[in-house]
Amino acid sequence: MSTILCPFCFNKSKKADLQFRCGNVKCSGMTPDLQYAAYQGSSPKDKKGQVFTPSSGLINKLLGKTLKKANCPTCQRETFKRVCPTCHYELGYDAGETNEKMIAVIGGRSSGKSIYITTLIHRLENEVGRNFQAGVMFIGDSTRERYTKTMKEPLFDKKDILKPTQTAASNVETKTPMVIRVTFNVKNKLNAVNLVLFDTAGEDMKSLDTMSSEARYICCSDAIIFLLDPLQIKSVRQQLSESVLPKELPDVEPSYLVQRLCELHQQQLNLKPTAKINKPIAFTLAKADALFPLIDAGSILHRSGDHLGYLNLSDVQSVHTEISAYLETWLELSFTNNVKTQFQNYRFFGISALGQAPINDRVERINSLRVEDPLLWIFNQFGFIKGKK
Numbered sequence: 001m002s003t004i005l006c007p008f009c010f011n012k013s014k015k016a017d018l019q020f021r022c023g024n025v026k027c028s029g030m031t032p033d034l035q036y037a038a039y040q041g042s043s044p045k046d047k048k049g050q051v052f053t054p055s056s057g058l059i060n061k062l063l064g065k066t067l068k069k070a071n072c073p074t075c076q077r078e079t080f081k082r083v084c085p086t087c088h089y090e091l092g093y094d095a096g097e098t099n100e101k102m103i104a105v106i107g108g109r110s111s112g113k114s115i116y117i118t119t120l121i122h123r124l125e126n127e128v129g130r131n132f133q134a135g136v137m138f139i140g141d142s143t144r145e146r147y148t149k150t151m152k153e154p155l156f157d158k159k160d161i162l163k164p165t166q167t168a169a170s171n172v173e174t175k176t177p178m179v180i181r182v183t184f185n186v187k188n189k190l191n192a193v194n195l196v197l198f199d200t201a202g203e204d205m206k207s208l209d210t211m212s213s214e215a216r217y218i219c220c221s222d223a224i225i226f227l228l229d230p231l232q233i234k235s236v237r238q239q240l241s242e243s244v245l246p247k248e249l250p251d252v253e254p255s256y257l258v259q260r261l262c263e264l265h266q267q268q269l270n271l272k273p274t275a276k277i278n279k280p281i282a283f284t285l286a287k288a289d290a291l292f293p294l295i296d297a298g299s300i301l302h303r304s305g306d307h308l309g310y311l312n313l314s315d316v317q318s319v320h321t322e323i324s325a326y327l328e329t330w331l332e333l334s335f336t337n338n339v340k341t342q343f344q345n346y347r348f349f350g351i352s353a354l355g356q357a358p359i360n361d362r363v364e365r366i367n368s369l370r371v372e373d374p375l376l377w378i379f380n381q382f383g384f385i386k387g388k389k
Helices: 035-038 059-061 113-132 141-157 208-214 254-268 314-341 373-382
Strands: 003-004 012-014 020-021 097-109 132-138 178-186 189-197 223-228 281-283 345-351
Touching: 003 223, 059 208, 097 113, 113 132, 113 141, 113 178, 113 223, 113 373, 132 141, 141 178, 189 281, 223 254, 254 314, 281 314, 281 373, 314 345, 345 373
Parallel strands: 097 189, 097 223, 223 281, 281 345
Antiparallel strands: 003 012, 132 178, 178 189
16 A cells, blocks of 8 residues: 555555654653644644654655654654654554555434444444454554443443534544454454544534535545434334434435435535446444334344354345335335435445333343444455355
8 A cells, every 4th residue: 555545634645754753751842733733623732742754764765665663853762653744643553554444424413323333343342253253453542442431331331322423513533533453364364454433423414515524534435334314204203103203303314314425425526417426335224123113023124134254145135125115115216216326336224223212311231233234244345254145
């Protein structure tokens, strides 16, 4: 990989152009990083380790070599912290060495994106890891602490429903990615991939202008998991008891969100009106447990996908066909027609992150259903795992 895409500012840099940040908190070179603060939206008064270009940088650049460590010119301490030369975001120590893919998890307000990501990571660490002989580790303290303190502990330990994700404009953490490495053991050979996950605030999906300015990573992403809230579909709401329905939010109706997604890609990527969006997109019907009163008792959504070391292609196709049929009924043909004409590579999925509706913002037992299916399909599209019928 000759260039690296920064997952924060989305500027590309040559590996030889990466800079370093001193990690010694006692270094006399500690100073406010105005460049970092400008991109992060943080206080420029906060002191951070100085960013520098190693003295041997020019020579190594001419030789085509990439440095993985350097000595601070002030304190002479060794550092492994490589940063983007544009925004000074700290990159992984192995940036450019592993297959890195950015996946955006998007959806309207109250579609359960944060809960979905939390249960998805938990499944990756446990059941999926066992079935695929895969290991999961967090890259960087910020990802590890964010997942543990603000996601896993509240949901899995305290059984509290997570608070809605704040907008990118009000909280820089929203536009800061979580980097997770998944390592697969295939025939005693290790294949590693770094997943760069983004959790979009529902409010950032309300308008095309907001999406363009605050959610640029949607277009820069290599794949998208698009959560659709069935409880915001009018025809579904009419068939369910009002006691189980959340407040109606007219700006998150699935048809409107998909249209905004198309417009955003056409605008940002300068696509022709006849060009299809070709990245893998998993249109995922969330809160499937709430739909059980409306779907057939023999529906495939009542059971797991049984992806035992490979993607069960027959199961994926069955779910896709069934969800497509339900959406054509609930949203009329215009929704699926738009998806078919605008997207080249997509599948429909149905998941339940919790397995049951929370009561008073608490959940007694988490029994996730099919949460890994969209990601496993994307893994298959990237060539990370095999699929079998």
